[in-house]
Amino acid sequence: MDLEAIVQRSEALFRDQDLSAVKEWKSRTGGKVIGFMPVYVPRELIHAAGALPVGVMGAGEHAEIIRGDAYFQSYICRIPRSTIELGVSGKLDVLDGFLFPAICDVIRNLSGMWKILFPQKYARYVDLPQDFGAAGRAFYRRELEGMAEDFTRLTGKAVTAEALRRSIKVYNENRRAIARLYDLRSEAPHLVPTWELYLILRAANVLEVTEHTKLVEAYAQAARQSKRPERDYVRVVVSGAFCEQPPLGLIRALESSGCYIVDDDWVLGARYLVEDVIEDGDPFDALIDAYATKTVSTASRYESTALKGKFLVEQVRSRRAEGVVFAAPSFCDPALLERPMLQAVLSEQGIPHTGFKYAENTGQIQSIKEETGTFADSIKLWGTA
Amino acid sequence: MSTTTTADVEKEPSMILQKQMIGDHFHELARAKELGKKVVYTFVPGNLNELIWAFDMLPVHPEINALQSGMRKKSGAYIQEAEKAGHSEDVCTYVKCDLGMMKKGNIGPTGERLPAPDLLLLSYTGCFTFMKWFELLQREYGCPVAMLHVPYQGDGEITPAMKQYVVDQLRDSVIPLMEQVSGKKLDLERLKGFLGSSSRAEDDLCAIWDSAKHKPSPIDSYFGGVYYIGPIFSAFRGLPQAEEYYKSLRAEVDARVAAKRGPTTPDGELKDQKFRLVVEGPPNWTSFRDFWKMFYGEGAVVVASTYTKVGGLYDRGFRHDPANPLETMAEYCLGCYTNRNLPTRVDLIEKYIEEFAADGFVVNSIKSCNSFSAGQLLMLRELEKRTGRPGAFIESDLVDPRYFSGANIKNRLDSYFQMIDAKRASSPT
Ligand code: SF4
Ligand code: SF4
Numbered sequence: 001m002d003l004e005a006i007v008q009r010s011e012a013l014f015r016d017q018d019l020s021a022v023k024e025w026k027s028r029t030g031g032k033v034i035g036f037m038p039v040y041v042p043r044e045l046i047h048a049a050g051a052l053p054v055g056v057m058g059a060g061e062h063a064e065i066i067r068g069d070a071y072f073q074s075y076i077c078r079i080p081r082s083t084i085e086l087g088v089s090g091k092l093d094v095l096d097g098f099l100f101p102a103i104c105d106v107i108r109n110l111s112g113m114w115k116i117l118f119p120q121k122y123a124r125y126v127d128l129p130q131d132f133g134a135a136g137r138a139f140y141r142r143e144l145e146g147m148a149e150d151f152t153r154l155t156g157k158a159v160t161a162e163a164l165r166r167s168i169k170v171y172n173e174n175r176r177a178i179a180r181l182y183d184l185r186s187e188a189p190h191l192v193p194t195w196e197l198y199l200i201l202r203a204a205n206v207l208e209v210t211e212h213t214k215l216v217e218a219y220a221q222a223a224r225q226s227k228r229p230e231r232d233y234v235r236v237v238v239s240g241a242f243c244e245q246p247p248l249g250l251i252r253a254l255e256s257s258g259c260y261i262v263d264d265d266w267v268l269g270a271r272y273l274v275e276d277v278i279e280d281g282d283p284f285d286a287l288i289d290a291y292a293t294k295t296v297s298t299a300s301r302y303e304s305t306a307l308k309g310k311f312l313v314e315q316v317r318s319r320r321a322e323g324v325v326f327a328a329p330s331f332c333d334p335a336l337l338e339r340p341m342l343q344a345v346l347s348e349q350g351i352p353h354t355g356f357k358y359a360e361n362t363g364q365i366q367s368i369k370e371e372t373g374t375f376a377d378s379i380k381l382w383g384t385a
Numbered sequence: 386m387s388t389t390t391t392a393d394v395e396k397e398p399s400m401i402l403q404k405q406m407i408g409d410h411f412h413e414l415a416r417a418k419e420l421g422k423k424v425v426y427t428f429v430p431g432n433l434n435e436l437i438w439a440f441d442m443l444p445v446h447p448e449i450n451a452l453q454s455g456m457r458k459k460s461g462a463y464i465q466e467a468e469k470a471g472h473s474e475d476v477c478t479y480v481k482c483d484l485g486m487m488k489k490g491n492i493g494p495t496g497e498r499l500p501a502p503d504l505l506l507l508s509y510t511g512c513f514t515f516m517k518w519f520e521l522l523q524r525e526y527g528c529p530v531a532m533l534h535v536p537y538q539g540d541g542e543i544t545p546a547m548k549q550y551v552v553d554q555l556r557d558s559v560i561p562l563m564e565q566v567s568g569k570k571l572d573l574e575r576l577k578g579f580l581g582s583s584s585r586a587e588d589d590l591c592a593i594w595d596s597a598k599h600k601p602s603p604i605d606s607y608f609g610g611v612y613y614i615g616p617i618f619s620a621f622r623g624l625p626q627a628e629e630y631y632k633s634l635r636a637e638v639d640a641r642v643a644a645k646r647g648p649t650t651p652d653g654e655l656k657d658q659k660f661r662l663v664v665e666g667p668p669n670w671t672s673f674r675d676f677w678k679m680f681y682g683e684g685a686v687v688v689a690s691t692y693t694k695v696g697g698l699y700d701r702g703f704r705h706d707p708a709n710p711l712e713t714m715a716e717y718c719l720g721c722y723t724n725r726n727l728p729t730r731v732d733l734i735e736k737y738i739e740e741f742a743a744d745g746f747v748v749n750s751i752k753s754c755n756s757f758s759a760g761q762l763l764m765l766r767e768l769e770k771r772t773g774r775p776g777a778f779i780e781s782d783l784v785d786p787r788y789f790s791g792a793n794i795k796n797r798l799d800s801y802f803q804m805i806d807a808k809r810a811s812s813p814t
Contacts, residue, residue: 070762071760071762071763072759072762073750073752073758073761073762073780075475075752075758076755076758076759080759100539102537103513104513104755105512105513105514105755105756105759106755106759108513108537108539108759109727109755109756109759109760110759110760111539111726111727112726112727112728112729112730112760113727113760113763115726115727115728116727116728116731116763116767117763124539124540125537125539125540125726126539127536127537127539129534129536129550130509130516130532130534131532131534131550131554131558133557133558134553134557135550135553135554135557135558136534136550136554138549138550138553139536139546139547139549139550139553142544142546143546299517300513302507302509302516302520302532302534303520304520304523304530305520305523305524305527308520308524330475331475332475333475333476333477333513333514333517333755334513334517336472336473336475336476337472337473337476337477337480337514337517337518337520337521338517338520339471339473340470340471340472340521341520341521341524343471344524357473357475
């Protein structure tokens with residue numbers, strides 16, 4: 001497939017609120033489908049039970065919220081209301097189950113709302129430990145075993161150690177392919193516009209993993225060969241957009257304001273683990289170890305002051321970024337409380353930064369574009385903002 | 386939760402006692418360094434008070450400071466201070482109030498300076514914002530953090546794995562760090578003594594909550610209730626002073642029951658109880674008295690509330706058990722109100738409405754607090770459907786005066802009371 005066709009296909013998947021690709025997978029394989037909210041769930045476990053993990057990241061800018069608003073006050077972020085909208089309008093009927101990972105109080109409470117609203121459907125709160133030592137690991141093992149039991153019941157297919165090792169392997173391949181694409185974007189950002197990379201990433205939410213890996217590789221190959229002109233843009237890392245997603249138009253606007261985005265934290269479900277999960281030995285141990293020690297740093301994980309900001313600074317250094325753009329959903333306590341701590345670390349390190357808030361359906365794109373444009377210009381002119 | 390704002394109210398012995406206890410505590414805190422005492426900052430829900438006392442350390446509860454600042458009309462300036470320092474207007478105002486207070490010299494409710502913490506005991510129950518809050522404080526104070534992650538009751542129950550996880554953390558990381566900071570070994574027998582004392586105070590508190598089943602109700606379980614929970618949710622659970630306080634309070638309540646008297650409000654006894662209500666959600670502190678008056682002024686008494694259960698649902702049977710110190714602390718942390726999933730919260734309120742023969746329920750939705758607020762509109766609908774009794778939905782904030790619109794809330798409540806009246810008139814008795 002050529003570049004344009006790959007991007008077009010990914011954009012079609014991104015815009016398809018009816019989850020046609022998932023329905024198609026389901027009717028082809030007869031398998032079960034398990035949805036999950038941001039940020040992270042161990043998709044390998046779902047896959048090992050023969051089911052398809054499907055990432056749900058709200059309804060973005062596309063859906064008109066008709067009923068969802070009746071469930072949430074105005075001072076709560078958008079993603080839960082658009083997710084409910086998708087649910088009550090039947091667009092998530094294809095899901096046989098839904099996982100709500102422990103990332104904030106809103107998604108946590110949404111798990112209970114789901115149980116009330118859809119009592120016939122399987123819904124599970126996935127408690128991710130904040131203790132990364134022996135106590136947390138033992139607890140997480142029970143969580144994983146509990147999920148494996150649930151998925152087995154749901155699919156009729158036991159999650160064997162062997163199946164899980166196979167799943168770990170294909171997800172490792174997927175993560176490596178994505179990591180290579182990120183490297184390519186950092187090396188030659190003009191060849192990999194972020195809005196395209198974003199669409200490729202979003203496809204990870206709905207495609208079977210091996211199919212997605214192929215998509216990523218095909219895109220990377222086509223992008224590498226593209227003849228796109230290099231521009232005098234400023235290299236930035238975007239941070240804080242790990243849950244509710246900015247509209248695609250906003251991502252495009254950030255770029256056209258004069259920024260090459262060379263790293264980010266969107267669609268972390270596919271990028272939460274930063275190294276391979278060990279492929280031999282006890283696969284549960286391998287997943288536990290990966291969760292405890294090999295992840296990105298993000299606001300929903302406890303972090304002491306000694307570590308705070310290190311991951312972001314390392315991202316800036318290794319990607320040779322010149323600044324950081326903080327982008328967080330309005331009313332998002334985790335991202336917005338994290339931001340001042342990260343900003344302080346960046347300031348200590350002399351790394352320029354700017355920030356804004358958005359909603360998944362925000363219409364304020366022009367003013368955000370102007371602000372980031374000014375930020376980019378000031379870095380270009382004075383090396384600082 | 387102090388009695389400072391009820392200065393012109395007729396004082397009962399329990400109120401005088403509470404005021405004395407709080408005064409003494411803050412005074413001791415102000416002198417902590419000279420007394421050689423270590424100071425622990427920790428949160429109300431799932432607090433490990435008994436453990437703190439077992440190490441002879443002194444607890445500070447930042448949420449209590451924030452609500453006190455709200456009641457003393459200082460929170461608005463503190464919040465602005467935090468926003469000036471770069472905090473978003475969107476986030477929890479308790480956090481900003483605390484940070485602003487710190488930046489303005491950390492002066493506590495008695496006018497004395499609070500000592501900096503030697504330890505941040507981050508027992509992380511029922512709310513994710515707590516975690517961010519202490520990450521922020523650690524940056525400011527540079528002291529160690531003891532992290533206790535309390536898992537959430539996602540399926541509405543406490544599983545053995547959850548309990549084990551909390552016990553493991555207590556044994557392997559929290560207690561060793563407290564030993565290190567305090568320079569003392571844990572004396573298990575002393576800890577058991579505090580836990581035993583807690584359970585006795587808890588017995589008395591439950592009898593007090595239960596008294597609201599009487600008609601007229603001798604207590605207001607929300608506006609009065611926030612005073613009643615003061616000692617047990619804050620520094621005093623586990624101490625003889627708390628036992629004495631609850632004994633004295635219980636005696637006062639018993640006397641009111643015998644005399645068929647209503648609760649004490651800032652304007653004296655609430656005599657004519659026209660509406661019995663259950664309230665979900667925290668109160669507003671910046672206009673606490675005005676808010677309360679919107680209820681008692683119309684003859685409404687709150688017979689049960691969920692906010693007064695954030696520091697433990699003793700009324701559903703939990704008691705600290707001195708025979709199993711670590712397990713009982715784990716169970717306590719796991720059982721706090723906002724650590725229960727939404728269906729369980731709905732069940733609980735439904736039971737309150739039935740058991741306390743309430744005419745309806747009010748949800749006070751707090752802008753700041755996702756932990757309470759996310760999902761409350763669905764709770765409202767479910768409860769109306771299940772109980773057939775009307776609910777009112779009002780919105781305010783804990784300590785941000787910008788989000789308290791008295792006229793709106795009063796209008797809404799007044800029409801709600803009229804609706805209950807109309808419903809009564811039309812339904813056969
Ligand atoms: S956007 Fe933020 S507050 Fe909203 S659900 Fe996601 S993490 Fe929670
Ligand atoms: S979000 Fe709510 S429970 Fe959490 S700290 Fe703020 S006020 Fe307290």
